[in-house]
Every structure is written in C-alpha cells, then in structure tokens.
Amino acid sequence: MKSPKLLTWLPGAIVPCVLLAVWQAVAVSGIVSPLILPSPLAVAKKWIEYLSPYEPFDPRRSGYLAWLISGELLHDAYASLRRVVSGFVIGAVLALPLGLFMGASEQVYKLFNPLVQLLRPIPPIAFIPLAILWFGLGDPPAIFLITIGAFFPILMNTIAGVRHVDAIYIRAAESLGANRWVLFRRIMLPAASPYILAGARIGMGTAFIVVIVAEMIAVNSGLGYRILEAREFFWSDKIIAGMITIGLLGLAIDTGMSQLNNWLLKWHRGLEQR
Amino acid sequence: MSFATPYINIRGVSQIFRSEHQKEVIALDNINLNVRRGEFLCLLGPSGCGKSTLLNAIAGFTLPSAGSITVDGRAIHAPGPDRGMVFQEYALFPWMTVEKNISFGLEIQGATKTAIREKLDMLLTMLQLRDFRERYPKDLSGGMRQRVAIARVLALDSPIMLMDEPFGALDALTRHNLQDELLRIWAEFKKTIVFVTHSIEESVYLADRTVVMTYRPGTIKQEVHIVLPRPRDPASIEFNRIETELAQWVMEEQYRHQQDEIKGSGKTH
Numbered sequence: 001m002k003s004p005k006l007l008t009w010l011p012g013a014i015v016p017c018v019l020l021a022v023w024q025a026v027a028v029s030g031i032v033s034p035l036i037l038p039s040p041l042a043v044a045k046k047w048i049e050y051l052s053p054y055e056p057f058d059p060r061r062s063g064y065l066a067w068l069i070s071g072e073l074l075h076d077a078y079a080s081l082r083r084v085v086s087g088f089v090i091g092a093v094l095a096l097p098l099g100l101f102m103g104a105s106e107q108v109y110k111l112f113n114p115l116v117q118l119l120r121p122i123p124p125i126a127f128i129p130l131a132i133l134w135f136g137l138g139d140p141p142a143i144f145l146i147t148i149g150a151f152f153p154i155l156m157n158t159i160a161g162v163r164h165v166d167a168i169y170i171r172a173a174e175s176l177g178a179n180r181w182v183l184f185r186r187i188m189l190p191a192a193s194p195y196i197l198a199g200a201r202i203g204m205g206t207a208f209i210v211v212i213v214a215e216m217i218a219v220n221s222g223l224g225y226r227i228l229e230a231r232e233f234f235w236s237d238k239i240i241a242g243m244i245t246i247g248l249l250g251l252a253i254d255t256g257m258s259q260l261n262n263w264l265l266k267w268h269r270g271l272e273q274r
Numbered sequence: 275m276s277f278a279t280p281y282i283n284i285r286g287v288s289q290i291f292r293s294e295h296q297k298e299v300i301a302l303d304n305i306n307l308n309v310r311r312g313e314f315l316c317l318l319g320p321s322g323c324g325k326s327t328l329l330n331a332i333a334g335f336t337l338p339s340a341g342s343i344t345v346d347g348r349a350i351h352a353p354g355p356d357r358g359m360v361f362q363e364y365a366l367f368p369w370m371t372v373e374k375n376i377s378f379g380l381e382i383q384g385a386t387k388t389a390i391r392e393k394l395d396m397l398l399t400m401l402q403l404r405d406f407r408e409r410y411p412k413d414l415s416g417g418m419r420q421r422v423a424i425a426r427v428l429a430l431d432s433p434i435m436l437m438d439e440p441f442g443a444l445d446a447l448t449r450h451n452l453q454d455e456l457l458r459i460w461a462e463f464k465k466t467i468v469f470v471t472h473s474i475e476e477s478v479y480l481a482d483r484t485v486v487m488t489y490r491p492g493t494i495k496q497e498v499h500i501v502l503p504r505p506r507d508p509a510s511i512e513f514n515r516i517e518t519e520l521a522q523w524v525m526e527e528q529y530r531h532q533q534d535e536i537k538g539s540g541k542t543h
Contacts, residue, residue: 168361168363168365169365169367171333171335171353171359171361171365172359172361172365172366172367173367173378174335174352174353175333175334175335175353175354175355175357175358175359176355176358176378176379176382176426176427176430177354177355177379177382177383177430178382179382182382186378186382187367190367190369191367191369193369266410267368267369267370267410267411267412268368268369268412269368269412
C-alpha cells in the first residue's frame with residue numbers, strides 16, 4: 001500500500017532520478033573524462049569520505065562523539081556557518097536600530113537615506129579588495145563582507161515595516177495612554193516584525209552567498225575554500241560533493257529561518273489583517 | 275454635578291482639510307454641541323458628513339482648525355485614556371492575545387499584577403470572553419473582536435467612550451446582541467457615550483439624544499431627544515414615529531451626498 005503522502009512526493013522525484021540516471025550513463029560511457037564529470041556514484045562515495053573521520057577511532061586520543069564529528073566536511077560546514085552567523089548577527093544588530101529610527105523619524109531618514117541609497121547598490125562582493133586591504137586575510141574580512149550582505153536587506157525592510165504600520169494601531173495605543181517609548185517598543189516594533197523578519201530571511205540568503213565567495217578569496221577553511229582547493233587538484237568529485245553540502249546547509253538555514261518566522265508570527269494572518 | 279452642566283463642551287469647532295489638489299474641504303463648520311455627563315449621544319448622518327471627524331477631534335487625534343473642545347473644563351490637546359475609543363475596524367493589536375489586548379492599557383500605566391488580574395477576570399466574565407483569553411484576534415469573529423475592543427476600553431475606567439460605527443461591520447444578530455450589551459455597560463458603569471452611526475434605527479434604539487449632521491460642510495442639522503423607556507421596542511409606534519422623523523432629516527442630506535457623487539467627487543464645492 002502506498003501512502004497518499006508518498007504519492008504526492010513521487011512525481012517530484014522523477015525528474016531528479018532521470019537526471020541522475022542520464023548523468024551516470026554519460027559518466028560510465030567514457031564520452032567524458034571522469035576528471036571533468038565524475039559519476040554520481042563517485043560523488044556520493046566522495047561525499048561520505050568527506051563526511052567521515054579522517055583517522056580511525058582511538059579512545060586514548062578523543063571521545064567517540066568528538067571522533068565522529070572530526071571529518072573534514074563537518075569542520076568546513078561549521079567554519080562557514082560560524083562566519084555566516086557572526087556576520088549576520090553583527091549586520092542585524094546594526095541594521096535594526098538604524099532601520100527603526102529611519103522608519104520612525106523623517107529627520108533621521110533624511111539624514112541617512114542618501115548614504116544608504118549610495119552604498120546599497122554596491123554588491124557585497126565588490127567590497128572584497130577593500131576588505132582584504134583593511135582586514136588582511138582570515139575571518140575578519142569574511143565576516144565584514146557577510147555583515148554588509150546581511151545589513152542592507154534588514155535595514156530596507158525595517159524602514160518599510162515601520163513606515164507601513166497601520167495608523168489605527170498608533171491611534172488605539174495613544175488613546176490607551178501609550179507614550180512614545182511604549183508606542184515604539186510595544187506597537188511599532190511588533191507591527192513591523194513581519195517585514196523585519198522577511199528582511200532577515202533575505203539577509204541570511206545574501207550572507208550565505210557572500211560567505212562562499214569570501215572563503216574562496218580571503219580564508220583557508222570553510223566550504224567555499226574547500227571546493228576551490230579541490231579544483232586545484234582536479235578533484236571534480238569533491239567539488240560536486242562540496243557543492244551539494246553547500247546546498248544542504250543553505251536549505252537547512254533557510255528552513256530554520258522560515259520555522260522561526262512562523263513561530264514568531266503565529267498571530268499574523270496576512271497583510272489584510274487588522 | 276447638575277443635570278445641565280456640559281461635560282463635553284464643543285464650541286465653534288471647524289475642521290478644514292486640504293485635498294491633494296490644494297482644494298479646501300470644510301469637514302466641520304462651526305459646530306456647537308454640549309454632552310452632559312452620563313448621556314448617550316448619537317451622531318447620525320450620511321458618509322462624508324463629518325461625524326467621524328468630530329469624534330476624532332473629541333478623541334484628540336486631530337486638532338480642530340478653529341474652536342475648542344473641553345472635557346470637564348479641561349481643553350483637549352491629545353488622545354488620552356480618559357476618552358476610550360472603539361473603532362469600526364476593531365484596531366485590536368494582532369500580535370497580542372485577547373488577554374494582553376485588554377490589559378495593555380493598565381499594564382503601560384503601571385498597574386499592579388493583582389489589579390490587572392482582577393480587572394481582567396471581571397471583564398472576561400462580563401463580556402463572555404473567558405474561553406478566548408489565549409486566542410489571537412485573527413481567530414475571533416467580528417463580534418468577538420468588538421467585545422475585546424470594548425473590554426480594552428472598559429479596563430481603563432474611562433468616563434467617556436467614543437465609538438466610531440462600532441457595529442457597522444457586524445451581522446444584524448450580532449449587532450443587536452452587542453447593542454444590548456453596550457446599553458447594560460452604559461447603565462452599569464455610568465459612562466458618557468458619543469456614538470457615531472449611519473443607522474437611523476440604531477440611533478433610536480440606543481441614544482438619549484441623536485444629532486443629525488449635514489453633508490459637507492458638516493454642521494448640526496437637527497437634534498432629537500429620544501425619551502422612550504428602555505428596553506425599546508423597534509416595532510412600537512413611538513419608535514417608528516421617531517425613526518420616520520429622523521429619516522426625513524437624514525434623507526435630505528443623503529440626497530445631497532448622492533448629487534455630489536454624481537457630479538464627480540473631484541468637484542466637492
């Protein structure tokens with residue numbers, strides 16, 4: 001008996017399966033050199049190897065769990081994730097208060113908006129030379145670039161969110177005796193939160209793109225570094241295994257953000273809601 | 275407090291808005307109106323007659339272009355918890371549960387936890403919201419939302435309740451229930467209510483006095499004292515007589531409103 005869930009899931013699996021089969025066929029046929037296109041099985045094998053611990057388990061040197069996660073892939077994923085989170089947090093901590101003030105006050109908006117509009121179109125990647133010049137190599141330039149990547153989406157959405165707060169909430173709160181601070185914290189911030197969280201999700205997506213690029217150029221660890229390193233040795237199977245890991249990590253981050261959104265916005269029905 | 279002392283005193287209030295094309299719209303023109311303590315007053319008229327504008331001025335959301343409004347002798351400059359507002363669109367805070375919405379006003383005024391809990395228990399019971407206290411506004415029906423909005427205002431013990439077509443978006447049955455409930459609350463807590471509506475029947479059912487307003491510029495066209503004992507019977511002869519009388523006044527203004535719309539809303543004068 002097939003469950004209904006499997007039936008809805010099945011059509012979506014057909015295309016990837018066919019693609020994998022064609023890929024495998026092309027790879028084993030010998031038309032293309034395995035250096036250019038390794039077979040999917042070789043990639044899968046490499047991925048498991050990449051994930052597995054490098055050395056055999058030795059209880060004298062480490063605990064079992066520590067050994068289990070000592071593989072190269074997990075180290076790289078952790079390095080990338082740590083940079084994304086650091087850069088994202090710094091970016092959010094800077095963008096959120098500025099966005100709130102720019103959204104709430106016309107004067108602050110006029111003061112900062114020209115600069116923001118000037119800097120915003122510059123892709124974070126274009127900051128790479130300057131980042132290296134300023135911060136050298138290693139984590140600092142990478143985190144700097146990720147901060148820029150996360151900063152602007154969060155800033156722009158926070159401004160828009162505050163500006164779109166329905167005036168009726170402000171009126172209701174004022175007639176209930178709210179002062180400016182209460183208005184800001186208890187009304188404008190939560191009312192703007194759907195926008196802010198959408199901005200955070202976009203910012204996280206940008207941060208994840210930027211981390212891979214930054215690692216290819218400024219750092220020698222992380223998933224971005226690893227796939228570029230693999231290219232130098234013509235390890236095409238490892239390149240693809242690394243790309244799959246990047247994809248999985250990106251998916252995990254986005255799913256996490258989306259779950260967080262749903263939980264924080266459980267009161268929210270949509271924009272028609274009053 | 276003598277019976278005749280004006281509690282809300284509106285003197286020579288005018289309100290002029292400027293439209294996009296710098297065209298002046300006189301929303302209110304020299305309104306003089308007194309509301310006595312404990313009175314249930316209805317502002318009645320077609321849309322565009324400025325009844326909501328007048329209510330917003332009493333609430334302090336907008337300052338009149340001319341004239342003054344005082345409550346108990348003090349001039350109105352800003353919104354405040356002495357004048358609780360109930361909106362047609364409910365205006366509940368969607369990110370707060372029913373309970374949080376109701377206690378918000380007390381909370382920001384620094385009431386103690388016990389005081390808040392006692393008040394909350396009383397209001398949730400009185401407005402039959404007990405089973406909904408943990409719900410968010412999106413999960414409530416229109417009638418339930420308006421109960422929460424009323425409870426939110428009652429929590430602050432505001433002597434004045436300003437209501438802007440509060441039951442306008444509700445179905446007839448729910449509306450009728452809430453009207454009765456409001457009358458009970460009004461009598462029990464001795465509130466002064468200014469109630470905006472475009473329903474003639476609603477105003478006859480609820481009000482001590484109904485003020486009919488004219489369509490642009492908004493002025494007071496007629497005042498009708500309704501001295502029928504409560505509960506009022508909408509099927510009674512007396513009720514219908516007052517309804518017919520009011521209908522004449524309102525329909526004249528409604529007609530002007532329609533003529534204006536036919537001519538095109540761009541040419542308001």
